[in-house]
Amino acid sequence: MTAAAHLLPGFADPVTDSQAVFRATLEALSRPGTVLEVPAALAPPAPLSPAAGAVLLTLADLDTPLWLAPGSGSEAVIEWLAFHCGCPRVADPGHAALAVAARPGGTLALDIFTPGSPTRPEGSTTLLLEVDDLAGGPPLTLAGPGIDGTARLAPAGLPEGFAESWRANRALFPQGIDVILTAGRHLAGLPRTTTLKEG
Amino acid sequence: MTMPAPTRASTPTSEGYNFAYLDEQTKRMIRRAILKAVAIPGYQVPFAGREMPLPYGWGTGGIQVTAAVIGPKDVLKVIDQGADDTTNAVSIRRFFARTAGVATTEATREATLIQTRHRIPELPLNERQILVYQVPIPEPLRWMEPRETETRKMHALEEYGVMHVKLYEDIARFGRIATSYNYPVRVDGRYLMSPSPTPKFDNPKMDRMAALQLFGAGREKRIYAVPPYTEVKSLDFDDHPFEVQSWDQPCALCGATDSYLDEVITDDRGGRMFVCSDTDHCRRRRDAQEEAAQ
Numbered sequence: 001m002t003a004a005a006h007l008l009p010g011f012a013d014p015v016t017d018s019q020a021v022f023r024a025t026l027e028a029l030s031r032p033g034t035v036l037e038v039p040a041a042l043a044p045p046a047p048l049s050p051a052a053g054a055v056l057l058t059l060a061d062l063d064t065p066l067w068l069a070p071g072s073g074s075e076a077v078i079e080w081l082a083f084h085c086g087c088p089r090v091a092d093p094g095h096a097a098l099a100v101a102a103r104p105g106g107t108l109a110l111d112i113f114t115p116g117s118p119t120r121p122e123g124s125t126t127l128l129l130e131v132d133d134l135a136g137g138p139p140l141t142l143a144g145p146g147i148d149g150t151a152r153l154a155p156a157g158l159p160e161g162f163a164e165s166w167r168a169n170r171a172l173f174p175q176g177i178d179v180i181l182t183a184g185r186h187l188a189g190l191p192r193t194t195t196l197k198e199g
Numbered sequence: 200m201t202m203p204a205p206t207r208a209s210t211p212t213s214e215g216y217n218f219a220y221l222d223e224q225t226k227r228m229i230r231r232a233i234l235k236a237v238a239i240p241g242y243q244v245p246f247a248g249r250e251m252p253l254p255y256g257w258g259t260g261g262i263q264v265t266a267a268v269i270g271p272k273d274v275l276k277v278i279d280q281g282a283d284d285t286t287n288a289v290s291i292r293r294f295f296a297r298t299a300g301v302a303t304t305e306a307t308r309e310a311t312l313i314q315t316r317h318r319i320p321e322l323p324l325n326e327r328q329i330l331v332y333q334v335p336i337p338e339p340l341r342w343m344e345p346r347e348t349e350t351r352k353m354h355a356l357e358e359y360g361v362m363h364v365k366l367y368e369d370i371a372r373f374g375r376i377a378t379s380y381n382y383p384v385r386v387d388g389r390y391l392m393s394p395s396p397t398p399k400f401d402n403p404k405m406d407r408m409a410a411l412q413l414f415g416a417g418r419e420k421r422i423y424a425v426p427p428y429t430e431v432k433s434l435d436f437d438d439h440p441f442e443v444q445s446w447d448q449p450c451a452l453c454g455a456t457d458s459y460l461d462e463v464i465t466d467d468r469g470g471r472m473f474v475c476s477d478t479d480h481c482r483r484r485r486d487a488q489e490e491a492a493q
Contacts, residue, residue, distance in 0.1 A: 015218045019270045022230045026268070029237050030411045030426045031326075059234075061227050097231075118355035122235040122244045145240050145387050146426035148409075174355075174389065178238045191238035193387070193426075 008045050008076070010057050010084040017042075018058040025055055025180065028189035033142045033151025035134045035188045045076035047102050051182035052128045053080075056098070059126075060085040064097040067113075072102030072130065093125065101159075102130040108159035110166065115175035124192070125177045132157030134183045144194040153188060155181055163196050170195055212300040219266040219299040225249055229267035229422070233413060236424035241386030242354070243337050248420035258291055259417025261314050261333035268329060268413070269295065269312055274302045276310035281318040281459065281476035288316070307479050317380075319401040321458050321480040324410035326427065332395045334416040337423065339383045339393040359391045362434060370439055379444065385432045386425055394431075400443045400459045405431040450475045453484035 011017035017040035024036045044053030060066060066087045068077070081087060090096050093112045101108055113125035131137075137156030140163070143149075169176045169192060176192030190196075217223065225247075232246040251259040269275065275295050279287040283305040291314060292303045304310050307320040314331040324330060340350045343361045353359070362383055369377045382399035386392045394402060395414060405412065405425060412425040425431060435441035449456045451472040458480055460473040475481035 015223065016271060018223070018227075019218075022226075023268070023270060026230075026234065026237065026411070029234055059227060059231055061224060063228065064231070119351045121239050121242060122232070124235075126234070145429040146237075148407075148428040174239050174242060178234070191426075193238065193240065 006076075007083055008043060008080055010080075011040055011042065011054075014057075017054075021054045021058040024187065025058065025189070028180065028187050029146075029178065029191050030189075031146045031151075032144065032189050032191060032194045033147060033153045035153070035186050038185050038187060045074060045080050047072065047074060047130075048077050048080075048100070049102075049130055049182050050185045051187045052100060052102075052130055055128060055180060055182065055187065056081060056087075056100070057084055060087040060098055062086045062088070065090040065095055067091075067093045067096035067099040067125075069093075069099070069101035069108070072100045096125050098128070099125050100128045100130070106159065107161055108165075110169050110177060113177045115169070115172050115177060118175065121174040121176070124175060127177055127179045129158075129179050129181050131155045131181055131183050134181060134186045134188050139199060141197040141199065142190075142194050143197075144191075146191070147194070155183070155188070157183075163198050166190070166196050211297075213297045216298050218271075219269050219295065220252075221249065221263065221266045225263075226267045229263055232422045233264065233267065233424065236413070236422050237411070237426055239390070240425055240429050241384075241390030241392040241423060243416075243421040243423045246420055246422050248417050251417065253290070253294075255418040256335060257287060258314070258316055258333035260415030260419075260422070261316070261331050261417075262291060262294070262415075263417060264331050264413050264415035264422060265295065265312065265314050266299075268331070269299055269301060271299070271301065273312045274304050274310050276304050276307060276313045276479075277315075278313070278318055278320070278477075278479075279316045280461070281320075281480075282478045284478065305479055306483075317396050317398075318459070318476060319397060319404045321475075321477045322483075323404070324408060326409045328410040330408075330410050330412045332397075332412065332414045334393070334395040334414045334421070335418070337393055337395075337414065337416040337419050337421040339381075339391050354390060357389070359385075362391060363436075366434060366436070370436070376435070376439055376441075382441075383434050385434065387429050388432075391434075392423065392425075392431075398444065398459055399433065399441075402431070402433045402441070403443065407431075446473060448473055450481060453481045453488070455481070455484055 020039040038054045116124035133156040137154045139154045142151040179190040181188045232244045236244045277288040277292040279285040307322045316333045381396045433441040458475045461476040
């Protein structure tokens with residue numbers, strides 16, 4: 001069997017699907033705490049979730065160096081991204097515009113990614129963090145721009161000590177990484193401006 | 200007169216263009232810039248602005264942002280100085296009707312996407328709406344410091360004293376802050392931002408607005424954003440607090456006393472009238488009055 005024969009398809013309609021997924025991502029990052037369903041049918045290769053796959057098809061291309069955390073990218077994922085997005089892969093997360101970390105289980109330091117520079121804070125990494133579920137986990141209270149007062153989010157399967165490393169990330173503002181949490185067909189946004197409180 | 204329902208383009212959709220004119224690679228680049236802009240409220244994100252089929256100064260930045268955001272289900276409203284029927288607004292609305300085949304409307308409450316030049320609608324916007332501003336000069340410090348390398352550092356170091364000096368010079372010369380449009384604001388207590396040349400009358404509407412606000416500057420190739428419910432504070436002094444314009448007469452057409460009024464010259468003997476600059480707001484009020492009278 002040739003490589004092309006087992007290559008999974010991308011969006012059925014790349015123009016309207018990527019527009020719809022972008023709007024969901026924009027909504028998620030503009031209104032942290034909101035959980036959105038990805039509005040496009042997609043079955044990316046394992047272990048990539050449909051939500052993470054859809055966001056990558058929408059945002060990744062030859063201008064976005066991508067870093068895949070150990071265990072988050074199979075051979076099939078790498079081939080799929082190379083074919084559909086053509087994004088270069090980097091070994092150093094500090095050089096990544098986009099990064100994917102799948103259910104890290106253990107710990108995931110956020111300071112391995114680039115936070116941008118004081119004069120170019122937009123040069124920071126956007127991390128797609130795959131978790132088990134966006135509901136049913138330990139509750140978090142969110143506050144910051146995009147939130148009317150406070151918002152609640154209870155993701156299950158965040159890396160250990162995430163709230164602590166997020167606090168350090170928040171303190172870097174205007175530098176800092178932005179996170180899109182993905183689970184199955186759902187996503188939620190954590191821009192660098194959001195503060196997290198456990199409970 | 201009743202409000203027209205959203206209309207599908209009467210002009211046929213143009214052949215040979217991608218949806219909403221821009222190619223997908225360009226849209227991805229603009230979309231990434233928009234997401235970073237939302238994550239850093241008030242900070243100007245550079246983007247590789249494309250040449251558009253209309254001149255700089257006609258809203259090329261706003262159009263590129265709209266083109267990257269708009270989808271087939273959106274209902275688009277375009278205003279120029281508050282009016283839906285001016286040249287700039289009509290041609291941008293027709294541009295998207297032809298290249299994206301989207302529904303367009305003049306009614307603020309029916310729109311999901313509103314592109315604006317120099318006004319914010321009088322009707323409060325809601326969470327389902329996105330407001331896209333056309334911006335000529337995105338850098339509020341530009342008139343004090345012409346070098347981009349320096350203004351970039353001033354933003355990084357939060358070095359905004361020079362803007363207060365400019366406002367103070369107004370007070371020294373005129374006894375009050377005379378800046379009446381493009382009035383500088385601080386976003387979420389951090390970045391100094393130009394609200395684009397909207398009258399300062401509209402500044403309070405930007406504060407904690409339910410809708411997402413996106414700004415596009417085509418010639419200067421910058422995109423910035425204010426997320427929903429974000430504090431937007433107009434600069435001022437304790438003894439010279441920020442205040443908005445007021446008029447000593449109501450709108451000559453609908454009698455509104457709470458809207459931004461345009462002066463209209465009616466003859467060459469000094470005759471003039473004041474009317475709402477927001478044409479949809481004015482028409483809605485007159486319709487309501489007509490209904491009440493019947």
